[in-house]
Amino acid sequence: MLLAVVALLPGCAALLPRPVGVEQRLAALPRDGLALQRPVTIRWNDHLVPWVEAETDGDLAFALGLVHGHLRGAQVSLLRMIARGRLSEIAGPLASDIDHALRILDFGRAAPAIEASWPAETRDFVARFLAGLNHSLMTGPRPPEYGLLGLSREPVTTADLLAVGRLAGTDINWFSYFSLLAERGSPGFARRWQRVLEAGAGTGGPATAGEAALGVLLRSVSRSGSNAVAIAPARSASGAAMLASDPHLGLSLPNLWLLAGMRSPSFHLVGMMVPGLPIVGLGRNPDVAWGGTNLRAASSDLFDVSRLPPEAFAESEATIRQRLWFPARRRVRVSPEGPVISDAAVVPARPGDVIALRWAGHERADEITALLKAARARSGAEFRDSFSGFAVSPQNMLWAGRDGSIGRVTAAILPSRAGFPQADPVLDGSDPAATGPWRRLWDARDLPRLENPADGVLVSANESPATWAKDPPPIGYFFSDGDRVARLRALALARPKLTPQDLAAMQTDTVAPKAALLAAGLLARLDALPGGAPDPALLAPLRGWDGDYAAESRAALVFELILAKLVPALQPEAGGRGPETGWNFLTTFLLHDLDALPAARREAVLRAAVAEAAPVAARYATWGEIHRLRAAHWLVNLPVLGRRFVLGLHPVGGSRETPMKSGHGLIGGPHEVSFGSMARQVSDMADPDANWFTLFGGQDGWLGSAAFADQVPLWRERRAIRLPLRAETVATEFPRITVLRP
Template identity: 65%
Template sequence: MFPGTTTLDRRIAALPKDGLALDAPVTIRWNDNLIPWIEASTDRDMFFSLGLVHGHLRGAQIALLRLVARGRLSEVAGPFAADVDHALRILDFGRAAPEIERRFPPETREAVDAFLAGLNHSVRHGPRPPEAGLLGLSREPYTVGDLLAIGRLAGTDITWLNWFSLLAERGQPGFAELWQRTMRAGSGTTDPGSRQAALLHDVLGGTGRAGSNSVAVAARRSATGGALLANDPHLSMNLPNLWLVAGMRSPSYHAVGFMVPGLPFLAVGRSPDVAWGGTNLRAASSDLFDVSRLPPGDFRTERVTIRQRLWFSARREVRTTPLGPVISDAALVPRQPGPLALRWIGHEPTDEISALLRGSRAHTVAEFRDAFRNFGVSAQNMLVADRAGSIAQFYAATLPDRRGFPPGDPVLDGSDPAATAPWGRLRDAGELPFIRNPPEGVLASANDRPGQEAGVVGYFFSDGDRVNRLRELLAEHPRLSPADLMRIQSDTRSPKAATLAATLLARLDALPGGAPQPAFLAPLRGWDGDYAAAARAPVVFEFLLAKLVPQLLPEQRRANGGEPRGAETGWNFLTTFTIADLDALPPERRDAVLRDAVTTAARDAAPFAAWGDVHQLRAANWLVNLPVIGSRFVVGTWPAGGSRETPMKTSHGLVSGPHQTSFGSMARHVSDMADPDANWFTLFGGQDGWPGSPAYADQLDLWRAGRPVRVPLRPEAVATAFPRVTTLAPGR
């Protein structure tokens, strides 16, 4: 591993402690996983110390997040990333930052300024991260605009990735049918195409809060007598993790939870009064507009400079219109007949920092919801539990007041007042549905489609497999414990996979002479959809799907050697159309397709005894992609359970052989409101972003075994569980 190893005590001792802009001493306690617990006598001192700790633990990661958010990847990656940077400059994650900052309430201003001061103190005076020399990172101070741009990057609209894939097909024969099928299925996936497009996909998909599961249990359904809440976010499974865990106490704040490195709030967590978490609502927070009919005066052009490491700077144009930036000018966006502008809520001055700061100070579920009236991106389906035993669900979002989506094309006419009118009135959390204490006593969310009462929210949702499995597991016991919720987070069953497998078996059994390859198909008989790493049935099922689906394409595309397009490989498409498309074939063709798929799948799957032989999970720093030295950043590779839409999500596409999953359930949180100290967190990886630190990947084994780390709230419990102490003193 590069660089050499160090110790926890050395990492803690390296925290810069001289010349600190504090009003009074601050105590930072550390546990054996290098999770910090900060105790301060003023709010300002607490946020300063949080910034200091963020910079110390995740300095290189925050620097890279800023480079992405500002479209400056070429400064470390060279000319290869220039097209990516151009696309990021057009998206302009910092566009709304000046107005957001201007509108900050006083308490948010104080928190952000103090956090920024602590972060910059770490940048100036802390040890340089090991990656700094390798990547050419400088000790560049951060601004409020940088933090807001990082926050907007984390709020990337999930619809963009689907649009960029679909736009490649727009104007081609069959696009109208593809779009209609995408709308019917409710989801699409992205086929990045070029390496640069794949990098843009990874940047936007890996940093945005694209997935997650969340469940809440009311006190009357709890075995402990207190309401329960569990969350497991779904993001890129790389090191360092895109979350860090922290505890904090000051006059206004007392909470523990997950933080985004470089941002001053708890996104998922628990206070003595409230526990909260969210899943991506998959809302369409954007619209695409054809702006070819706008007058020339509506276009503003700016020339930007993209500095490139070890090469000359590049100059590119960025055009904007009243309907947003002209995204089709980016080389990584498929060419279109005319210019397309992107209208995004993230370019509006919504205030997520203030919402989450207020939410962490709320005392009831109602107060928590009220804190989110100006929350914009990424739109979240929030679940919350309080100390009184109540649970609730609401949508933290700001959305155009739409009446529908275009049935034949995702692109709207920018010159049509009816198309742009929904952006004249925006709906927020105060107008969107609010569910409190449902009769079942439980709530579950997994990026599933909202009910009709939410109105027109989006196109692309999970197909319901995960949320239905969560509800099934919650219904198994009249009273649920925190241990039950932890087991749910590790569940690897997909009910729809079991149903689809049984239906395919029925079609195979109906063939003249019965199903071919009976020994190969035997594991599917009675399969319950469990993608356990040691199971054989998922291998049979996935190889069969991979051989069957391409043969269900229209004849013209098959004749031209076509493969399933990005959206057509998504789980929503497979569960919605596989059987319908198979049954639509002429009987002789259908029989031949089934026989061929089974024969070739049996041949190709023969070397693999279990799902974990095919489905692998690699833990590696993102620097693994560097030439020559990249392999030094691999921590390990293991057989993995789970699948696309299992509660323990480990995503993959069509399976034709061994592969590595890199997106899924990468963090876990469970809280019991009956006990202030009953809070558990686990990261895929560890707290410390410093390669070679004992806390860099120490939670991997805990994550794989389903054993979380307890992070209490009461001072006496914190003192016991967090024995290492750092005292910060005001500097001169």
């Protein structure tokens, strides 16, 4: 006990953070010994959003790195620890199995080849960004989390930066693959795999606690969701193209995006940056606005490599340092088809299986150069062509141009597959026909694109490419249900002329059309029971329900409570978790599975679901009473101490597949939303200043800062911060000035 108390003493600054004002945080920005060529001006608004003006591109990169380190130093350090498989240095032996899996995945594997292939301008920009980032990390104030987590000051290397970038590109298909490995060959596997393919969703439930922890960790940092909408001038009230984008990620604080504006000889833009990376993922320059959604492409394949000879494997030993304990040593093997992921204890493969993972993120691709080019694009065509070297995470990138063009490009590197396996997700690593597609890779030049559609509307929401592209090549297994696309398109086409306010309202819409269809289908089957539907008062709100998951909705509450009782009864082997509880499965199979039951069994299941939901529904009046948004620092995941980092719980609308996504599984009562819409962007190309952004959280990662969570009210109240491009507007709306001198 004494040892635990002593270990926590350095963490008091995190457990009991002192309030820090905006002016104090600005005053703490490191300003001495800066490796600049010319003075740099940083203007700040009240939310600590920086607008950087530099006379050289190198000085811009340095200043951006300095700002990233100052505002998000602890977050950058933690991302590096995850990407490098060093969590045991924070959490001790509890994290050693997770670290082993991360070492096997090796997010930095391709870093040397990528760095060697960089053009000079990328190499220089990254080097200067890292110089600024490390100056801040090494000389600036020590973040409060460092003491609690046992972190020390450590410079970020180019290899670290590239590993963090690939970490953010995690293939979301891994979670589905891994959850199925232990069941391969079992009596029910063939049926389950076929249902997975038919539903087109595979967000499987974890088989072990370790797999669950790895899944939570990777999902929290990977770009796994999002909506994006591009509107042609003919449908715009301003007569110019418009774009709206809202990424879906973990809802922990600080946000996984950082807002910034910038200008130098080559760059003039505003947008969202990933902390610790020198790129703008979503944004706007004078000529192009862009956003994107996860393509959900299968950028990985699993291979059975058990038949390969021993000499085909490269083997090494990973030393995992552990906080307050001795180092652990684990085996890491790499086959010709990638690292042997089945060696990780948290991956539940069958005994004796030797399964390798081949991933596009291990290839020599270059997302940083692609996004630096995109940031400088002067037309939609230039923007589109920037992505030929972009690999992970696979994205649907949408743009709107000042010239009136709108378009989408499939930004990915994928194997040139002829199709997908129908019997087993694991391919034969000794079969040249199975491994051959990885010898010839497709990129954005080979994959579907679409420009200037006749109806003037482009919508993306992680949907299958088959819904918009003619004869697309095999891209993936698992895509989102079409609800968000259908709803966003309906809203976009409902008005002859759309305004930026209309696009902002679309981002906060809480209607799921297929929920209304499912509710109507359930009511029809309940009404058909002998004597009619049970508990008419409980079911009354569902009659005529339009699928709106507004926080004030009674119908959404009743519907979800009934689903939570009904689904496990239909698929008892799933135990109320796993892919059978996902939205694609519900919309594909729920009514079908009900109708396939014998009449007596169907009646019993329906009556039981209503009867079991009724007592819970009697305790709550609305969806928002049980569906609550958690605003919390990522330290909430700490055992015992985590609840100290919850800032608040708020009623919230939305659901799994509403445009304003607020993810959840089956629910039996109050629950916390920790994944969903966590940032918003709207741009109107008619006006360089017409750009609005909001983060769930705030700009500053410093615990106690006035800008740590100051945008949460804006996010909840559907307001936004304007990020202009005109110098005179920036001067007015970003009144605080910091001048950095060489």
